[in-house]
Amino acid sequence: MGVTSSQLCSLLTKFTALNGLNTYYFDPKTNAFRGSWKLKIYCAIHHALCVLALAHMSYSTLSNMRVSVTVLTIGGTMACCVKSCWEKAQGIRKLARGLVNMEQKYFAGRPNGLLLKFRYYMKITFCSITLLRIHLIQPIYMRRLLPSQFYLNMGAYWLLYNMLLAAALGFYFLLWEMCRIQKLINDQMTLILARSGQRNRLAKMQHCLRLYSKLLLLCDQFNSQLGHVAIWVLACKSWFQITYGYEIYQMVAAPKSIDLSTSMRVFVIFSYILDAMNLFVGTDISELFSTFRADSRRILRETSRLDRLLSMFALKLALHPQRVVLLNVFTFDRKLTLTLLAKSTLYTICWLQSDYNKLKA
Numbered sequence: 001m002g003v004t005s006s007q008l009c010s011l012l013t014k015f016t017a018l019n020g021l022n023t024y025y026f027d028p029k030t031n032a033f034r035g036s037w038k039l040k041i042y043c044a045i046h047h048a049l050c051v052l053a054l055a056h057m058s059y060s061t062l063s064n065m066r067v068s069v070t071v072l073t074i075g076g077t078m079a080c081c082v083k084s085c086w087e088k089a090q091g092i093r094k095l096a097r098g099l100v101n102m103e104q105k106y107f108a109g110r111p112n113g114l115l116l117k118f119r120y121y122m123k124i125t126f127c128s129i130t131l132l133r134i135h136l137i138q139p140i141y142m143r144r145l146l147p148s149q150f151y152l153n154m155g156a157y158w159l160l161y162n163m164l165l166a167a168a169l170g171f172y173f174l175l176w177e178m179c180r181i182q183k184l185i186n187d188q189m190t191l192i193l194a195r196s197g198q199r200n201r202l203a204k205m206q207h208c209l210r211l212y213s214k215l216l217l218l219c220d221q222f223n224s225q226l227g228h229v230a231i232w233v234l235a236c237k238s239w240f241q242i243t244y245g246y247e248i249y250q251m252v253a254a255p256k257s258i259d260l261s262t263s264m265r266v267f268v269i270f271s272y273i274l275d276a277m278n279l280f281v282g283t284d285i286s287e288l289f290s291t292f293r294a295d296s297r298r299i300l301r302e303t304s305r306l307d308r309l310l311s312m313f314a315l316k317l318a319l320h321p322q323r324v325v326l327l328n329v330f331t332f333d334r335k336l337t338l339t340l341l342a343k344s345t346l347y348t349i350c351w352l353q354s355d356y357n358k359l360k361a
Contacts, residue, residue: 005103006031012173013096019166020046021081024093031104033097047082050163053156054078060146060153066243067145073236074160080229081167091225092170098218099177106211107184116180119285123172126278127165133274134161137267144259168233168282171226175285175324178219182292185212189299209313212296216320227327237279238340244272245348253352276341283337286324290333293322 006028013025013033020043024035054075061067084092112120139154146153185208192204247268250258260268300314324332 005108009096009100012170016166016170017043019163020050020085021163021166021170022085022093026096026100031100033093033100043085047085050078050082050159053159057153057156057160060149064145069239070236070243071160073232073239074164076232077164077167077229077236078160080232081163084225084229091221095174095218095221095225098214098221099174099181102181102211102214102218103177107181110184112180113183115288116176116183119281119288120176123169123176123281123285126274126281127169129274130165130278133267133271134158134165141264141267164233164236167229168278171230171233172282172285174222174226175289178215178222179285179289179292181211181215182289182296185215186292186295186299189296193299212313213316216317219320223321223325223328227330230326230332231330234279234336234340237275238344240275241272241279241341241344242348242351244268244275245345246351248272249348249352253356279337279340280334283332283334286332287334290323293317 006026009026010028013022016022017025017039023040023043024033025039026032027034054071057071058068058075061071135158138157139150142154142157143150189205189208189212192201192208247258247260251260251265251268297314297317300317326332330336
C-alpha cells in the first residue's frame with residue numbers, strides 16, 4: 001500500500017472526527033489515540049449544526065415524501081453517531097484501540113493477501129467516486145427537488161450525508177481489519193500445526209490462541225457497538241435504491257412524465273448501480289469474515305494432533321457467532337444484500353403501479 005497502517009488509521013480517524021463521529025484521533029508518531037478539548041468543541045458545534053440542518057430539511061421537505069424519507073434515514077444515522085461520540089464508555093474507541101494494538105504488536109508488515117487487498121482498493125475507489133458524485137453532480141440533480149432555498153438545503157444535505165458516509169467507511173475498515181487479523185492468525189496456526197516437531201510448539205500455540213481469544217472479544221464489541229448505525233445506513237441505502245429505481249422504471253414506462261436531461265438520466269442509472277455495488281461490497285467483506293472463521297474451525301478440526309488445548313478452544317470458537325450479527329437479529333451477509341435489493345425492487349414496482357395512471361396522463 002502507499003501508506004502504512006498507522007498513517008491509514010490516522011487519516012481514517014481524522015476523517016471521521018471531521019464529520020463529527022469521534023472526539024479523538026490516532027497519532028502515528030506516538031502510536032496512540034489522542035483526544036483534545038478543541039476537538040470536543042468542534043464536534044459539539046458540528047452536532048448542533050447537524051441538528052439544525054436536520055430540523056430545517058425535515059420542515060422544508062414535508063410535502064416531498066421522497067426527500068423527507070431520505071432525511072429521516074440519514075437523521076437516524078446521525079442520532080446513532082452522536083450518541084456513540086458522547087457516550088461515556090467510548091466502546092468504538094476501545095474497539096479501534098484493541099485492533100490497532102494487535103496490528104502493531106503482532107502483525108505489522110505482514111502481507112494482506114490478494115482477497116483483502118482487492119477489497120481494500122475497491123472500497124477506497126467507491127468511496128472516492130461517491131464523494132465526487134455527492135459534492136459535484138448531486139446539487140444539479142437536487143435543484144429540481146428542492147428549488148427554494150437551494151444553497152441552504154444543499155449545505156444541510158452535505159453536512160448530514162458526509163456523516164453517513166464516514167460512518168459507513170469506519171464500519172467497513174474496522175471489519176476489514178478484523179478480517180486481516182483473523183487471516184494472519186489462521187496462517188500462523190496452520191504453520192504451527194503443520195510442523196509437529198518444532199521446538200516450543202505448545203507455547204507458540206498458546207500464544208496464537210490467546211490472540212484469537214482477544215479477537216473474539218473484539219468481534220463481540222463490533223457486533224454490539226455498530227449494530228444501530230449499520231441498520232440505519234442499510235435503511236438509507238435501500239431507500240436510495242427505491243427512489244433511483246422508481247425514476248429508472250419511470251424512464252422506461254412513461255419517459256415523457258419525467259423532466260430530466262440525458263446527462264441526469266445517466267446520473268440516475270449510474271447512482272443506482274453504484275449504490276447497489278456499495279451494498280454488495282459492504283456485505284462481501286462480511287462474507288470473507290465468515291470464510292476466515294470457517295477456516296479457523298477447519299484448521300482445528302483437521303489437525304492430526306488435536307490435544308486438549310485445541311479441543312477447548314474449538315468449543316469456545318463454536319459458541320461465538322460465525323457471521324457478523326447486527327443487534328443479535330440481522331446477519332450481515334450477501335443474503336441480506338440480495339434481500340434488500342429484491343424488496344426495494346418490489347416496493348419500487350408497487351409504487352410505480354399506483355402512480356402509473358397519473359404518470360401516463
